[in-house]
Amino acid sequence: MLRSLRLAWHRWTVRRKMDRVFGRGADPYRYAASPYETARLDAMEAALSGRRYANALEVGAAEGHFTRRLAALSDKVTALELSPVALARARTATDGMPVRFIEGDARAFDGAGGPFDAVVLGEVLYYLDKPLVQDEFEQSLARMAGWAARGGLLLLAHGFADARERARREYYRSRFEAMGFLLVSERVVSVRDGDITPSCLVSLLERL
């Protein structure tokens, strides 16, 4: 009971925060203007390119910047997003593309429409990786592992600002490795963006 209340409260606060962020206007994370974000999305796309996906899944699609790229590599895409404000923009951004959107919490997704031959978790796991809902986070990693088809790919891409955050991003990858995924490739994208040089760990894994 207490756990489900904590989860509901966490979901409500994140959705409210994201609706506020996206409600301030389009592209709050400066994806269009930031050389770092462009390089990160390019690296994610490059990791997946060279193959065509019959049935792809993106978790935390936001305004659809990566969804568009994924849709170009795929016959169909399922895109999960918690914020209805972001999701409305993602729908517009992918108009005419074979994308099915699901509004809601990834922790409540049952994998319907799967298994998926590409699963993309880009800048999303750390929204779930919070002490208040840590048990649910660990359980959701196990469920996410099950969404990928055998032989399917899992792409992880999460930014970090320091060694502690990088270690946590490596932990995400190691959890999937412990659940039957093989690391195919991994790189750090690091690009100067104004006064800062953000970095992102981009890891591609295959489900054995």
Ligand SMILES: C[S@@+](CC[C@H](N)C(=O)[O-])C[C@H]1O[C@@H](n2cnc3c(N)ncnc32)[C@H](O)[C@@H]1O
């Ligand atoms: C920073 S954006 C990442 C967008 C894109 N995946 C990328 O790589 O650039 C993170 C998105 O995840 C969404 N999100 C956060 N928690 C979520 C959850 N529990 N279920 C589904 N989406 C969630 C947020 O609303 C936000 O739009």
